[in-house]
Amino acid sequence: MTTILDKIIDKKREEVALLKQSALTYKTDRTPISFYDRVVASKTIALIAEVKRASPSKGDINLGVDPVEQATIYADNGADAVSVLTDTPFFKGTMDDLKAVKENVEIPLLNKDFIIDEIQIDRAKASGGDIILLIAAALNDEEMHRLYRHSKEHGLDVLVEVHDEAEMERALALEANIIGINNRDLHSFKTNLAVTERLMSRYGKEKAIFVSESGIKTREDAIRLKEAGARALLVGETLMLAGDVAGAVRSLKVEL
Numbered sequence: 001m002t003t004i005l006d007k008i009i010d011k012k013r014e015e016v017a018l019l020k021q022s023a024l025t026y027k028t029d030r031t032p033i034s035f036y037d038r039v040v041a042s043k044t045i046a047l048i049a050e051v052k053r054a055s056p057s058k059g060d061i062n063l064g065v066d067p068v069e070q071a072t073i074y075a076d077n078g079a080d081a082v083s084v085l086t087d088t089p090f091f092k093g094t095m096d097d098l099k100a101v102k103e104n105v106e107i108p109l110l111n112k113d114f115i116i117d118e119i120q121i122d123r124a125k126a127s128g129g130d131i132i133l134l135i136a137a138a139l140n141d142e143e144m145h146r147l148y149r150h151s152k153e154h155g156l157d158v159l160v161e162v163h164d165e166a167e168m169e170r171a172l173a174l175e176a177n178i179i180g181i182n183n184r185d186l187h188s189f190k191t192n193l194a195v196t197e198r199l200m201s202r203y204g205k206e207k208a209i210f211v212s213e214s215g216i217k218t219r220e221d222a223i224r225l226k227e228a229g230a231r232a233l234l235v236g237e238t239l240m241l242a243g244d245v246a247g248a249v250r251s252l253k254v255e256l
């Protein structure tokens with residue numbers, strides 16, 4: 001059965017083909033900021049706070065958001081990284097959002113996109129990204145290894161995202177040091193924090209930093225995921241819809 005991810009990746013292939021045809025090159029000598037080091041040093045659960053205008057599961061979430069204003073509130077209230085969704089067709093984000101946030105915020109930035117080719121990694125780094133995302137469900141082993149190596153050679157952190165045991169085994173075989181467990185089912189779009197609990201109980205917490213992703217709403221959720229062994233949380237919709245964004249960020253930063 002075709003998932004939304006298959007549709008997104010089909011569109012991404014067109015985007016990558018156009019990028020490769022263009023005369024643009026993505027060279028930069030900047031040194032990315034380490035998210036991994038920040039998490040290891042942190043005494044609280046780390047928070048990756050996301051700028052997310054829209055999504056396939058929810059449609060429009062917050063189209064009027066100013067990414068710089070939102071990211072500044074995140075950073076000023078204790079977020080450890082900002083995730084900027086740069087996919088346009090499905091999430092209504094842009095690479096310009098990432099560049100603008102980079103100019104104004106000093107914590108690490110995750111270029112949240114659907115990476116299938118090295119050129120997107122080079123573009124991410126040149127546009128201010130410090131972390132890139134590799135989604136196990138979208139890549140075969142050869143692609144994951146090649147793209148992981150390319151990112152590491154360029155000094156970037158890599159968040160390797162998994163949904164189930166089989167993908168977790170592949171991420172661990174890669175020796176990924178940051179693994180995201182996505183609580184969102186790609187078929188039904190339903191989120192279930194028990195996915196993190198199930199995978200964390202099966203795989204040793206020592207092998208990587210585990211980030212619980214999607215469907216996180218409250219401080220109680222953060223405590224539950226910390227108790228399951230997660231060292232970091234990735235939160236989008238809850239923060240994009242919060243009346244008090246600063247308070248929402250602070251409430252998720254639970255002590256380890």
Ligand SMILES: O=C(O)c1ccccc1NCC(=O)[C@H](O)[C@H](O)COP(=O)(O)O
Nearest residue numbers: 055056057213214215216234235236237
């Ligand atoms: O959010 C979606 O609808 C979605 C659908 C298909 C693939 C990816 C999707 N989201 C990307 C993400 O990983 C989330 O934006 C991120 O984990 C934050 O989730 P949330 O806090 O539930 O907004």
